[in-house]
Amino acid sequence: MRKASMKRNQLTAFATLLLAVVSVTLVGGGCSPSKNFPELKEVSGVLIANGQPAPEVSVVFYPQGEGGASRGTTDLEGKFQLMYDRSTKGAVLGAHRVKFLEMSVDESKSRIPRKYTRTDNGLTVEVTSDGPNEFVFDLKGK
Structure with missing residues (x-):
């Protein structure tokens, strides 16, 4: 018992x-x-440099208002999807400055025109709540 x-x-x-x-x-x-993020929307796109898809390039959206930057890396076809952090897709709503950082360290082989590697390059986009937030960047120049 x-x-x-x-x-x-x-x-x-x-x-x-x-x-x-x-x-x-x-x-x-x-x-x-718990994550306390501002409102985010998924963002994707394609990066073309001088007529060719641009693989292995970091695409960074810097919001002009509140919130942090979102980043993505292009695949072999130049396609990217932005992430707000490691596990959260998207970007803050509103206007963003866009910058591109090539993963290659050899500047002589750079495919991205130098102008677009700076935050003050004049390139801006608008992430909207009704989308679609799909952007095609066709960069030309050296």
Whole structure:
């Protein structure tokens, strides 16, 4: 009889612990703090430099108002999708300055015209709530 009572106590303790873990998980009490971002919209696009897709280029949108920058890297076809942080897609609504950073360190092989590697290059876009926020950048020059 004593063994049965001990097993029942262990089972009750295990069930209570399991219920607590499930409750915390469902309520969202994970390890990471909740994110308090401004309103974001997904942004994607294509980067072309002098008529060719521009792979391995970092595309950065700097909002002219509140919020942080969003970044993405082009694939082999020049396509990109912006991320607000490592796990959150999108960019802040409103006007943005756009800058491009080539991953290559050899400037002599740079495909991106130098003008567009600066934040003050004059290139701006508008991220809107009704979208689509798909941009094609066709950069020309040296």
